[in-house]
Amino acid sequence: MIKLEKLSRVFSEGNSNHVVLDNVDFEFEEGKIYVMFGRSGSGKSTLLNLISGIDAASSGKITINGIDVSSLDEKGRTLFRRNNIGFVFQFFNLIPTLNVLENLLLPRELVKSLDKDDELYAMDLLDKIGLKDRYAAYPDKLSGGEQQRIAIARALIHNPKIVLADEPTGNLDYETGKSIVELLDNLVRKQNKTMIMATHSKDVIGLADYIIRIKDSKLLIDNVN
Numbered sequence: 001m002i003k004l005e006k007l008s009r010v011f012s013e014g015n016s017n018h019v020v021l022d023n024v025d026f027e028f029e030e031g032k033i034y035v036m037f038g039r040s041g042s043g044k045s046t047l048l049n050l051i052s053g054i055d056a057a058s059s060g061k062i063t064i065n066g067i068d069v070s071s072l073d074e075k076g077r078t079l080f081r082r083n084n085i086g087f088v089f090q091f092f093n094l095i096p097t098l099n100v101l102e103n104l105l106l107p108r109e110l111v112k113s114l115d116k117d118d119e120l121y122a123m124d125l126l127d128k129i130g131l132k133d134r135y136a137a138y139p140d141k142l143s144g145g146e147q148q149r150i151a152i153a154r155a156l157i158h159n160p161k162i163v164l165a166d167e168p169t170g171n172l173d174y175e176t177g178k179s180i181v182e183l184l185d186n187l188v189r190k191q192n193k194t195m196i197m198a199t200h201s202k203d204v205i206g207l208a209d210y211i212i213r214i215k216d217s218k219l220l221i222d223n224v225n
Helices: 044-052 074-084 100-109 116-128 144-156 174-190 202-207
Strands: 002-013 016-028 033-037 059-064 085-088 162-166 194-198 210-215 218-223
Touching: 002 044, 016 044, 016 218, 033 044, 033 174, 033 202, 044 059, 044 085, 044 162, 044 194, 074 085, 085 144, 100 116, 100 144, 116 144, 144 162, 144 174, 162 174, 174 194, 174 202
Parallel strands: 033 194, 033 210, 085 162, 162 194
Antiparallel strands: 002 016, 002 059, 210 218
């Protein structure tokens, strides 16, 4: 589903270059969950941003479902992301002036005109995450765990085949983080999606089909089954 070929990302720092990813070759299988570990600054977020098209590679190729995403311009990558990828951020990124239902429907509204079925689908998704009764609430009235559940639902609202999660429990206490991991596991596996999660927490190891470690700008993989 996701194929990386000779993928590199280099950042300029004054008169020198900082190599984050160096000629990476890797394939992510469809319907599997990958948990990615590495020290801060090792390249976890950079890799997610490259796959999603938020950032552009310095060199190399990213192919997703047969489409060479790395060859697209910024607008093309944005449109591809809207239609094919759900992104769960650590800091939720909910829009404060929109209520829960409006935040949830926003990604769908960006790609089509909304109708009654969209609202019914969104309410069903809210029911699945246990927040159906909070559909009219605004983000500042929600707990951190509730906001993250909405962020997860928003990432899934357009039914993407790929879900990327960047430290989705890093801003939460242990118990809330555990419930978020269980929710992701349930929703992603039930819908046979591919998920790549970047995290510092080893508590999510049980979620993974594969463990990825980033070391010396390369990807190392362990099969946990």
